[in-house]
Amino acid sequence: MEQAAAGPRKSRTGAPGDGLDASWRWATLALLGLFAVLPFAQAGRALAAGWQPTGDVALIGLRAKDVPVDPPGLGQPDSADASGSSGTSAHLGPIESYLLFVPMAVLGVAPGMVFGVAAINAAAMVSGLWFASRRGGPILVGLLAAGLPVMTWSIGVAVLHGPLNSLVPTLAMIPLVLTAWSLWEGDWVAAPWFAFWAAFVLQPHLAFAPFAGPAVLAGIVGAVTTGRRRGVDGTGRGYLIGAGALAALAWLPPLLVELSSRPSNMTAVARSITAERATMGLPFGLQRLATVTAPAPRPFFATRQGLFLEIGLPSAVTVVVGLLLVGAAVSLGLHLRWRRRARGSRFLLLVVACLGMATWASARLPPAGVVRSDHARWMWTGGLLFWSAVLWCLWTLVPRTRREHVARPVVAGLLAVAVAGAFVVAAAPPLRGDPDVELMPRLRDFNAAIIDRLPEGQYVVEAGDGLSLLGIGPAVVLALDDAGYRVFVDESDVTRGFDRRHFYDGRAVAGRVRIYSGPTTDLPAGARLLVRQGPRPGAVGEDRAVLSAYLVPA
Amino acid sequence: MTRRPVPPRLRRQAILIAPLVVAVAAIGVAWPRLEASGDVCAMGYNAFRAHADLTAQSPPQSGDDFRQAETLMGKAVSRMLPDIDLDLIERDVAGVASADLEQLRTMQRQVNDDPTAVTFTTPQLAAAVRVLVAFQDQCG
Numbered sequence: 183m184e185q186a187a188a189g190p191r192k193s194r195t196g197a198p199g200d201g202l203d204a205s206w207r208w209a210t211l212a213l214l215g216l217f218a219v220l221p222f223a224q225a226g227r228a229l230a231a232g233w234q235p236t237g238d239v240a241l242i243g244l245r246a247k248d249v250p251v252d253p254p255g256l257g258q259p260d261s262a263d264a265s266g267s268s269g270t271s272a273h274l275g276p277i278e279s280y281l282l283f284v285p286m287a288v289l290g291v292a293p294g295m296v297f298g299v300a301a302i303n304a305a306a307m308v309s310g311l312w313f314a315s316r317r318g319g320p321i322l323v324g325l326l327a328a329g330l331p332v333m334t335w336s337i338g339v340a341v342l343h344g345p346l347n348s349l350v351p352t353l354a355m356i357p358l359v360l361t362a363w364s365l366w367e368g369d370w371v372a373a374p375w376f377a378f379w380a381a382f383v384l385q386p387h388l389a390f391a392p393f394a395g396p397a398v399l400a401g402i403v404g405a406v407t408t409g410r411r412r413g414v415d416g417t418g419r420g421y422l423i424g425a426g427a428l429a430a431l432a433w434l435p436p437l438l439v440e441l442s443s444r445p446s447n448m449t450a451v452a453r454s455i456t457a458e459r460a461t462m463g464l465p466f467g468l469q470r471l472a473t474v475t476a477p478a479p480r481p482f483f484a485t486r487q488g489l490f491l492e493i494g495l496p497s498a499v500t501v502v503v504g505l506l507l508v509g510a511a512v513s514l515g516l517h518l519r520w521r522r523r524a525r526g527s528r529f530l531l532l533v534v535a536c537l538g539m540a541t542w543a544s545a546r547l548p549p550a551g552v553v554r555s556d557h558a559r560w561m562w563t564g565g566l567l568f569w570s571a572v573l574w575c576l577w578t579l580v581p582r583t584r585r586e587h588v589a590r591p592v593v594a595g596l597l598a599v600a601v602a603g604a605f606v607v608a609a610a611p612p613l614r615g616d617p618d619v620e621l622m623p624r625l626r627d628f629n630a631a632i633i634d635r636l637p638e639g640q641y642v643v644e645a646g647d648g649l650s651l652l653g654i655g656p657a658v659v660l661a662l663d664d665a666g667y668r669v670f671v672d673e674s675d676v677t678r679g680f681d682r683r684h685f686y687d688g689r690a691v692a693g694r695v696r697i698y699s700g701p702t703t704d705l706p707a708g709a710r711l712l713v714r715q716g717p718r719p720g721a722v723g724e725d726r727a728v729l730s731a732y733l734v735p736a
Numbered sequence: 737m738t739r740r741p742v743p744p745r746l747r748r749q750a751i752l753i754a755p756l757v758v759a760v761a762a763i764g765v766a767w768p769r770l771e772a773s774g775d776v777c778a779m780g781y782n783a784f785r786a787h788a789d790l791t792a793q794s795p796p797q798s799g800d801d802f803r804q805a806e807t808l809m810g811k812a813v814s815r816m817l818p819d820i821d822l823d824l825i826e827r828d829v830a831g832v833a834s835a836d837l838e839q840l841r842t843m844q845r846q847v848n849d850d851p852t853a854v855t856f857t858t859p860q861l862a863a864a865v866r867v868l869v870a871f872q873d874q875c876g
Contacts, residue, residue, distance in 0.1 A: 468766035501766050509759025513752045520748060 198319040198578065198585075206320050209597060210311075213327055217307040220331075220604050221300035225343035227612035229296055232623030239345050239617070240656035241679040243291055244663060246282040252683045254279050255439035256447055258347050259678040260388055260454075270678070271450035275385030275436040278347055291664050296343040302382070303342050303353050309375050310357040313364050316371075317525065320589065321577050324596030325570040326356070331603025333483040333566050337559070338615020339607050346617070347386040348556030354383050355394060355563040359536065362397040363529050366404030370418035373425035376401050381432035388451065392543035393560035396535040404528075455546075467545030469496050470558070471537060472504025474565045475511075483565035508534060511572055518575055526575040533567045540564060618653050624715060624729065625654065629661035631713040632695070632731050639692035640668040646698040646705075654729065655697050659684065662695075694734040699727040709734045 235243045238258070245254050257273030281302060286294030307330060314322045330353075334341055341352050358379040364372035380401070383394045405422070414422065440446045445453075473496045474482050496504065511534055519527040540560045547557055577585065613619045643659050645651035655671075659680070662669045670686035671677045677685070696709065709732040716728050742750075 465766045468762050472766065498767070502763055505759045505762045505766065506756065508762075509755040509757075512755035516752055516755075 198321075206593070209593075210315055210320075210323060213323070213597060213600065214308050214311055216601065216604055217311060217327070217330070218304045220608060221303040221307070221342040222297065223608050224339055224612060225296040225300035227608075228340070228343050228616070229293055231612045232626060233296055233343070233613060233616065234292060234618075234622040234625045234629075234657060235295055235345070235660055236618040236621060236625060236657040237653040238347070238656070238679060239295070240660040242278065242282070242345050242347060243286070243295055243660050244656070244684065245276065245279040245681050246286050246295075247291070247660075247663065248681050248683055249279055249283040252681060253435065254681065255435045257386055260451075271454055272447055273347060273385065273387050274391075274447070274451075275381065275433065277381050277385040277432055278345070278350060280435075281382075282345065291660065295345045299345045299350060300343050302350065306353040306357050306379070309379075310353075310360055313357060313360040313369075313372060313375070316369060317360065317364055317367065317529070318574050320593045321596075322570065322574045324593045324600070325573055326566070327600035328596045328603065329483060329566045329570060330356075331600065331607045333562050334607050335603070335610060336484055336486050337562050339610045340613060340615030342607070344616060348389060349559070350386055351383040351390045351394075352559045352563060354379050355390065355397075355560070356567065358383050358394055358401075359397045359532060359567055362401030362404065363532055365401045366408060366528050366532075367525065368408040368412050368418075370405075370414065370421040373405065373421040374428050377425040377429040378432070381429065385432070385436070387556055389556040390560065393536045393540040393564060396539050397532065400532050400535070462545060462547050464545045466547075467541040467543075468505060469501060470544045470561065471508060471541040472496050472501045474504070474537065474561045475507045475568055476500040476504030477507075477569075478503060481565055481569055483562045483569070507572075508537070511568070514572070514575055518578070521579075523575075523578055526571075526578050530571045530575050533564070533571045536560075537564050537568060621653065621727070624718070625657050628654075628713060628715050628729050628731070629658060631715070632658065633661065633665045633667075635712045636662070636667070636695065636733065637692065638667070640670070640689070642670045642672065642686050642691055642694045644672060644694055644696050646696055646702060647700050650697040650699045654699060656680075658695070658697055658731070691736055693736045696732045696734055698730045698732075702730060702732070705732060706734050 242258065245258070248254065254276035257275050257278070259270065259272050282295060282298040284294075285298035285301070288294065289297060310330075311323055311327060314326050334353075337352065341349055344350070357375060361372040361376035361379060365376055380394070380398045383390050384398070409418075409422075436447070440448060476482075476496065476499075478497075478500055479485075511530055515527045515530040515534065518524070518530070537560075544557070613622065616622070618625075641662070643655060643662065645655040656679070659669050659671060663684075670684055670691070671680050673685040695712070696705070712731040712733050714728065714730040
């Protein structure tokens with residue numbers, strides 16, 4: 183407050199104040215409050231619209247439920263071998279399962295999953311904006327706050343509540359980059375946050391590792407070099423020790439698996455990455471980079487793509503403009519460094535380094551992996567960070583007196599966009615971006631009917647067709663497991679996503695529950711119909727499926 | 737003979753220009769594919785191969801990957817070959833995806849010349865051949 187009264191030019195953290203007074207702090211707090219509430223409001227609407235865990239999301243729910251009885255050591259099995267390489271591996275860690283366990287135990291399966299993910303995303307947005315405030319002041323906060331809802335709307339609002347492991351780290355990449363930058367600047371408060379976001383971005387899905395890698399490296403190397411140059415006081419040491427403890431806790435489960443299994447998961451992952459295979463090549467990677475950085479027709483993160491993206495090849499103009507902008511951004515970063523504005527330089531060059539590594543990873547993608555949106559989610563976050571960094575660095579080149587003259591209307595405008603964007607996101611169809619949207623409301627009733635008619639006991643659940651196998655089957659297993667049944671599946675390549683506790687071991691069971699989403703031509707003799715559910719009037723897509731469940735006595 | 741030192745100002749300007757030179761070189765690398773293909777190729781061909789590869793795994797390991805590839809493939813095919821019945825290429829594409837281009841062209845010629853002369857195991861297979869040849873032809 184003392185600083186405010188004196189008309190501060192810089193905050194305690196060294197962030198440029200741009201002449202804004204104490205009212206800016208209240209605006210920041212209000213903004214953080216808005217972004218803390220937004221994911222919960224959106225998750226609540228999704229739940230009211232019938233959100234249900236299906237497919238891979240249901241498998242994630244099963245893993246989280248199993249934490250107390252069979253603690254997972256790794257993440258979900260990955261499909262690197264489905265993308266042209268060989269070997270079986272898993273995503274790096276089980277942090278999502280552990281984080282979802284508590285809300286699921288308290289609130290129940292579906293509410294626990296969506297509100298658990300909403301809490302993580304609220305923390306990601308709030309901590310991201312907080313560290314943006316500590317590093318870049320009001321303008322950087324305004325730029326990110328205006329861009330966040332736009333990006334959320336573009337990728338699909340389900341990103342705020344969706345537990346799909348290839349989706350959950352999307353927003354968390356923002357605080358990861360900002361806390362890495364903060365450590366580089368010697369802001370030790372960022373250390374525990376950095377440790378948490380690094381684990382949360384790296385563990386659930388390998389596709390995030392290329393973009394996050396440079397940020398994690400920069401955070402660690404920056405902290406070491408800055409600490410050695412400037413020294414660390416007692417408070418700073420406390421934060422660093424806390425960060426170390428947090429990192430040890432987050433990485434302990436995968437570390438134990440790593441030490442006890444041969445070949446280790448990391449070895450399997452490395453084999454997948456380095457396997458000889460056809461790749462898309464550097465032209466493709468550079469085209470993706472240009473798509474992210476070019477402003478035409480509008481920035482990628484503001485272009486409505488949907489969760490299951492369709493990225494066509496960029497036009498010649500996009501390639502030229504996008505790649506020249508990357509070059510110009512590097513030049514700008516170097517220029518700032520020479521003008522003793524290392525702060526902006528570090529942020530911008532860090533973001534470009536992250537984009538560069540993600541570009542290289544895109545070039546290495548096999549054709550089969552390239553259409554998968556999990557390999558492209560860095561494009562949204564990277565685009566937002568790139569444009570925020572470029573615009574903020576350009577802003578720092580404006581003479582200080584002029585900056586202070588126009589800062590208030592500029593910040594007010596950005597915050598107005600942020601608030602309006604938040605309301606647009608909150609009002610959007612709440613399931614936009616979720617897989618199996620058409621089936622979700624039906625599955626709730628379908629599962630309830632099975633549970634109502636199935637006697638207590640142990641069962642093997644099996645699927646009669648593709649949709650049952652991939653989407654409905656896991657949902658039924660999770661629902662039955664949650665209702666107290668002991669449920670198994672036959673172990674095979676396609677059921678790798680189930681935890682080992684659910685693999686059928688040959689024990690005596692009451693029967694097999696066979697699920698269909700279409701014709702039941704291969705129905706075994708003696709099967710008894712439990713539930714049949716026809717499509718709703720006017721149904722489209724997967725919603726046209728006739729769902730049925732049969733009990734095949736043992 | 738001593739070398740004259742490069743003036744610092746000139747050196748800085750050279751360093752500042754270097755990223756732009758690299759960017760121009762990158763444009764050169766990214767350019768050739770642009771001329772040879774369109775967005776349908778990028779979306780459709782890759783989706784088609786992905787779908788085929790995932791199908792070949794029998795069954796695929798990730799439902800979301802599979803359905804995503806299937807959706808994209810369907811959209812690409814409907815834009816590239818609007819007359820084709822999408823239901824025909826739902827399955828059985830794995831076999832043709834593993835065939836090389838010459839084999840596919842031969843099969844396609846046979847289909848065009850005399851559909852009755854070639855016995856495809858399923859109509860789906862014939863449709864898949866046609867789609868893949870179209871992708872290969874148009875996407876280079």
